[in-house]
Amino acid sequence: xxxxxxxxxxxxxxxxxxxxxxxxxxxxxxxxxxxxxxxxxxxxxxxxxxxxxxxxxxxxxxxxxxxxxxxxxxxxxxxxxxxxxxxxxxxxxxxxxxxxxxxxxxxxxxxxxxxxxxxxxxxxxxxxxxxxxxxxxxxxxxxxxxxxxxxxxxxxxxxxxxxxxxxxxxxxxxxxxxxxxxxxxxxxxxxxxxxxxxxxxxxxxxxxxxxxxxxxxxxxxxxxxx
Ligand SMILES: *[C@@H]1O[C@H](CO)[C@@H](O)[C@H](O)[C@H]1NC(C)=O
Ligand SMILES: *[C@@H]1O[C@H](CO)[C@@H](O)[C@H](O)[C@H]1NC(C)=O
Numbered sequence: 001x002x003x004x005x006x007x008x009x010x011x012x013x014x015x016x017x018x019x020x021x022x023x024x025x026x027x028x029x030x031x032x033x034x035x036x037x038x039x040x041x042x043x044x045x046x047x048x049x050x051x052x053x054x055x056x057x058x059x060x061x062x063x064x065x066x067x068x069x070x071x072x073x074x075x076x077x078x079x080x081x082x083x084x085x086x087x088x089x090x091x092x093x094x095x096x097x098x099x100x101x102x103x104x105x106x107x108x109x110x111x112x113x114x115x116x117x118x119x120x121x122x123x124x125x126x127x128x129x130x131x132x133x134x135x136x137x138x139x140x141x142x143x144x145x146x147x148x149x150x151x152x153x154x155x156x157x158x159x160x161x162x163x164x165x166x167x168x169x170x171x172x173x174x175x176x177x178x179x180x181x182x183x184x185x186x187x188x189x190x191x192x193x194x195x196x197x198x199x200x201x202x203x204x205x206x207x208x209x210x211x212x213x214x215x216x217x218x219x220x221x222x223x224x225x226x
Contacts, residue, residue, distance in 0.1 A: 027086070027094055032056035032072065034080055035097040045080060052078025063088070064123035064156050070098055073117045074109065075139040081107035083115045083131060102159040109137070112147035113164065120180050126189035128162070129154040132181045132196055149176065151194060151207055163212075167205060171216045176201035 031053040036042035045051035055078045060071035066089040072082050083106070084098035100107045106114035115133045122130045131154070135147035150166040177200035184193045192209040202224070204217040 025094075027068075027096065029058075029095045032058065033095065033097040034084075035099045049078055051080045052076070055079060060118070060120045062121050062123050062129070064127070064129065067101075067156075069101065069121055069123075069129070071118045071121060072098070073119055073134075073139070074137045075117075075142075079109075080104075082118050083107055083121070102154060102161070106161075110146065115152060116147045119178075122181055122183045123156060124183045124192070125185055126192075127156045128189075129156050130181060130183050130194060132178060134178060149178070153209075163209075165207060165212060165214065167207075167214050171205050171214050172198070173201045173203075176203075178205070 033053065034051065036045065055076040056072045057075065058070045058072050062069040066087055067085040068088050069085045072079055072084065074082060081100035081104065083101045085101045086096040086098060105111065108114060109116065115131060117134045117136050118131050120132060124130065131152040133150045133152060135145055135149055137144045137146050148166040149172050150164060152161060153163040154160065155162050176198050178196045178198055180197055182195045184195065190210050194207040196205040198205060202222040205214060206217060207214045
């Protein structure tokens with residue numbers, strides 16, 4: 001299968017009050033590229049199969065100030081980094097190379113302190129970036145659980161990891177697949193809950209920032225009725 005097609009086009013609405021609002025293409029990639037520190041490092045990654053450009057498919061985006069985050073799950077081999085961004089300021093390149101966030105080491109495959117595969121991420125009003133890591137390689141019947149399901153929270157001002165929480169074994173089941181998260185802030189930034197919908201395992205995971213604990217909610221309404 002060849003994925004060399006235009007697979008992601010990001011649009012922004014043109015700020016025209018007069019005409020019907022028109023979508024403007026901001027970035028487009030035929031294949032994803034990564035901002036390696038130098039050409040030799042990139043060539044080495046290409047030679048070893050650590051980086052296989054046509055295997056990268058971006059699935060999630062988020063914007064915080066001048067950063068556009070782009071997530072790339074490790075569905076196939078050769079994904080050097082899952083959590084990335086491009087700079088929105090002064091970026092005249094239509095197909096900018098992705099910069100691993102916050103760094104390469106965090107995104108290294110096999111680093112269970114870092115991020116293995118993330119789909120959806122959220123930047124909240126307290127300038128924190130919430131990253132749900134599925135810990136998986138592959139997709140569907142090729143899925144391997146390399147690291148636990150977890151949540152990483154970054155301070156977007158300093159790009160420092162402020163918390164890593166691994167879900168409890170009883171929070172997930174063998175079918176678990178989490179595509180989306182919602183961040184719910186109460187009166188203060190400490191009063192935050194995260195909800196993660198387990199769409200294939202049919203449940204809802206809840207994480208409390210204040211208590212630093214998680215639990216799973218199940219209900220008959222979460223089951224598919226065909
Ligand atoms: C996974 O499923 C596909 C069809 O959906 C099949 O072609 C493939 O052989 C399966 N792979 C494994 C490892 O079971
Ligand atoms: C939150 O809980 C996790 C695991 O239960 C632990 O590793 C981590 O240190 C805790 N963090 C804080 C800030 O209490």
